[in-house]
Amino acid sequence: MRDKFQKELEELNEEIIEMGKMIVYDIQNAVKALVTQDINLAKEAIQYDSSIDRQERNIEHLCLKLLLEQQPVAGDLRIISSALKMITDMERIGDHAADISELTILMAKESYIKHLEHIQLMAEISMTMLSESLDAYVEKDLKKAEAVIKRDDEVDDLFDKVKNELINIIHENVNDGEQAANLLMTAKYMERIGDHATNISEWVIFSITGKHEEEQ
Amino acid sequence: MRDKFQKELEELNEEIIEMGKMIVYDIQNAVKALVTQDINLAKEAIQYDSSIDRQERNIEHLCLKLLLEQQPVAGDLRIISSALKMITDMERIGDHAADISELTILMAKESYIKHLEHIQLMAEISMTMLSESLDAYVEKDLKKAEAVIKRDDEVDDLFDKVKNELINIIHENVNDGEQAANLLMTAKYMERIGDHATNISEWVIFSITGKHEEEQ
Numbered sequence: 335m336r337d338k339f340q341k342e343l344e345e346l347n348e349e350i351i352e353m354g355k356m357i358v359y360d361i362q363n364a365v366k367a368l369v370t371q372d373i374n375l376a377k378e379a380i381q382y383d384s385s386i387d388r389q390e391r392n393i394e395h396l397c398l399k400l401l402l403e404q405q406p407v408a409g410d411l412r413i414i415s416s417a418l419k420m421i422t423d424m425e426r427i428g429d430h431a432a433d434i435s436e437l438t439i440l441m442a443k444e445s446y447i448k449h450l451e452h453i454q455l456m457a458e459i460s461m462t463m464l465s466e467s468l469d470a471y472v473e474k475d476l477k478k479a480e481a482v483i484k485r486d487d488e489v490d491d492l493f494d495k496v497k498n499e500l501i502n503i504i505h506e507n508v509n510d511g512e513q514a515a516n517l518l519m520t521a522k523y524m525e526r527i528g529d530h531a532t533n534i535s536e537w538v539i540f541s542i543t544g545k546h547e548e549e550q
Numbered sequence: 551m552r553d554k555f556q557k558e559l560e561e562l563n564e565e566i567i568e569m570g571k572m573i574v575y576d577i578q579n580a581v582k583a584l585v586t587q588d589i590n591l592a593k594e595a596i597q598y599d600s601s602i603d604r605q606e607r608n609i610e611h612l613c614l615k616l617l618l619e620q621q622p623v624a625g626d627l628r629i630i631s632s633a634l635k636m637i638t639d640m641e642r643i644g645d646h647a648a649d650i651s652e653l654t655i656l657m658a659k660e661s662y663i664k665h666l667e668h669i670q671l672m673a674e675i676s677m678t679m680l681s682e683s684l685d686a687y688v689e690k691d692l693k694k695a696e697a698v699i700k701r702d703d704e705v706d707d708l709f710d711k712v713k714n715e716l717i718n719i720i721h722e723n724v725n726d727g728e729q730a731a732n733l734l735m736t737a738k739y740m741e742r743i744g745d746h747a748t749n750i751s752e753w754v755i756f757s758i759t760g761k762h763e764e765e766q
Contacts, residue, residue, distance in 0.1 A: 387638070422603070426645065429642065429645075433742075497728075497731055498727075500731075501720055501724060501727030501728070501730075501731060502724065502727075504717055504720040504721055504727070505720055505721055505724040505727065508717060508718065508721040511714075511717030511718075511720070511721065512713075512717070514717075515713055515716075515717060515734055518731055518734065518735070519734070519735060519738050522735050522738075526649075
């Protein structure tokens with residue numbers, strides 16, 4: 335019984351890591367589509383969201399099965415309930431890949447009014463945060479999870495930079511306003527992705543310590 | 551067996567209508583908090599999102615139970631699979647109530663640079679769209695569902711109006727840029743809420759006709 339439980343927990347870890355890889359793939363495609371103005375790739379990133387949703391459902395059923403069959407307590411219960419929370423945040427990152435791709439399609443026929451390197455960097459940092467969070471979950475590595483949370487400031491600072499830049503562009507040339515508004519929303523979705531990666535690390539910390547971030 | 555199935559389908563309808571009411575309540579609170587700059591109410595609207603998530607899970611389990619126990623085909627299968635899709639869109643509206651409330655908290659200490667009547671109107675129309683969609687689902691009323699989809703243009707037009715107004719404000723006074731950017735994102739979330747209400751009606755049409763909007 336105990337062996338079966340350990341095996342199912344390992345399966346849960348594998349599925350969570352797999353979902354993480356799917357999210358990274360989706361965000362990378364969404365950003366590539368944005369930067370290269372590739373409408374087909376943007377549509378693919380939107381479509382792919384439903385595969386992520388399916389993977390979320392798979393993991394959810396695995397968690398419910400574990401809860402019902404094994405009735406775990408304390409540490410094991412926390413691992414499973416954290417997994418349930420983490421996949422909600424992951425699924426929302428997938429939603430944002432679709433949100434960004436819809437803006438990409440809107441802007442696909444215009445030349446960009448600014449370089450997108452800060453938005454790309456926001457995506458890179460967020461995806462590193464996500465991968466490190468999931469490593470921390472599997473390895474039960476508290477320090478790694480805490481390091482992820484600190485990195486969210488970098489994403490927030492980049493968002494403020496992009497926002498101020500776009501405000502200045504609109505201030506100088508109202509004709510660029512439409513695209514600046516779309517880029518602002520793109521950056522906002524990236525910033526939210528960083529928030530979700532942070533939430534995931536907070537759940538990892540809970541799964542290890544039994545304490546929520548705010549209580550620590 | 552058939553009677554039990556009908557009873558469970560009725561229960562499903564009731565739970566969906568209940569989830570719809572929860573969403574309307576949440577959005578109304580989020581908008582009220584925005585307009586009156588009420589931080590506590592905004593925090594409540596954020597918290598309430600988890601009740602909506604729980605209701606989504608309840609309905610999902612009810613749908614899975616129906617699918618497993620009754621193995622429905624054709625029309626009944628469509629009703630249940632549409633319900634599963636509809637609750638995903640509803641849950642995302644709940645997420646946006648939280649997103650809007652976080653922006654409300656950010657702006658709570660400043661006087662507004664513009665009236666918010668268009669944003670309020672976007673919320674009102676979207677919530678009418680949502681309620682009518684769910685009525686159409688329960689009543690299997692194709693015309694009602696089609697009418698909802700047409701109303702999304704009103705929400706989109708209001709968004710364009712708000713966006714242009716905010717672009718002009720930033721153009722004229724860069725110091726208002728920060729708040730204008732926050733209001734723009736608030737309006738964008740409202741516009742997305744209209745999109746989700748539209749999606750819900752498209753699923754209602756599918757549940758009745760077996761055809762997706764684009765095929766019609």
